[in-house]
Amino acid sequence: MPPTLPNASPDASPDASPADRYSVGPVQVEQLHPWPSSVAEAEAVQDRLRGHVELTGPATFTLVAGLDVHYHGDEALTAAAVVLDAATLAPVEQVVAHGRAAFPYVPGLFAFRELPALVEALERLTVTPDLLVCDGYGVAHPRGFGLACHLGVLTGLPALGVGKTPFVGVHETPGPERGAWTPIVHEGATVGRALRTRPGVKPVYVSQGHRVSLDTVTEQVLRLTPRYRLPEPIRHADHLARHPS
DNA sequence: GCGACAG
């Protein structure tokens, strides 16, 4: 049972062999070898992969995937991936993967809890999304490598993160109109934006995950959020994770 | 040193 860490056993369970999992779909995902078994190892993984993040990329997309996880009880969880047609926002494909939290909850290391299940869901897709919309942060993170960066770097796909509460850095409150935003500044650098997606409603906190510019992140999140506070891909994934069919 | 801390 993973979610009991701070004091982990080093050479406990050998990692599964590289060939123990396969994907039937077109989305190929790099595996993390070995899976971190302590806070220090997890932080080291983030520090190592951080250099792989690309902050520029395409500005338009055709298939957008929303990703989210729902927890049941202690460690059981369901990950969902829903692909939408970027032009119409109509659902194209939806898949779920059941699993268990793979790491205890530690702010900043949140990605390690959900990564295995989210990766499995991505591998079950039969279409290839060209943008991953993640529920959490990207480079707006204590070590500059949040969940959206993990998923982007491991798949090679453009990825962005949408957070519902402030996490790192400082920012002013954006104006009340939809589309208003202010920069999130962390250690002297702009790492994301507080973005108003609905008039008078709490802003969301967006940041780059991989292969997208901050302007593109802002533009896409607004485009994917025609009605509610959160982007449609995330809302669909959230619903599917809660009510698997 | 203490508190706060994505989901």
Added chain:
DNA sequence: ATCTTGTCGC
């Protein structure tokens, strides 16, 4: 994340 009712407003 999750435990939880009603209520106000578009």
